[in-house]
Structure formats: C-alpha cells, structure tokens
Amino acid sequence: MITNETKENxxxxxxxxCSTTFVSHETVARYIIKPQLINVLIPNG
Known part of the structure; x- marks a missing residue:
C-alpha cells in the first residue's frame, strides 16, 4: 500500500x-457507502 486509498500492483x-512487466496504481475515486462502526457480537456459550 502506498496510502490508505492507493495500492501498488x-x-x-x-x-x-510478450511478458511485459509493469507497475500500476489502484486508487479509490469516491465512496458510494462508507462503512460504519460495527458493534462486536459476543457468542453465547
């Protein structure tokens, strides 16, 4: 990872x-739905 929003491939x-080898960058352009805080569930048992 380069940043939290960009990774190097x-x-x-x-x-x-051919066998061309190259590096590309994958970047988040925008969020459609941003994850929310998830409540941790404790299993019964």
Missing amino acids: YNQCQNVN
Whole structure:
C-alpha cells in the first residue's frame, strides 16, 4: 500500500511472446457507502 486509498500492483502479461512487466496504481475515486462502526457480537456459550 502506498496510502490508505492507493495500492501498488505488479502485473505481467500472460502472453509468452510478450511478458511485459509493469507497475500500476489502484486508487479509490469516491465512496458510494462508507462503512460504519460495527458493534462486536459476543457468542453465547
């Protein structure tokens, strides 16, 4: 991870005649629904 919103990916072409290897970045553009605080459930037992 580069930041909480951006991660670095290592990629390689699957074509044996190509085999290009490169780095890409995946970034969050916007949130549709942001996670809320979840209450922890304690199992009965």
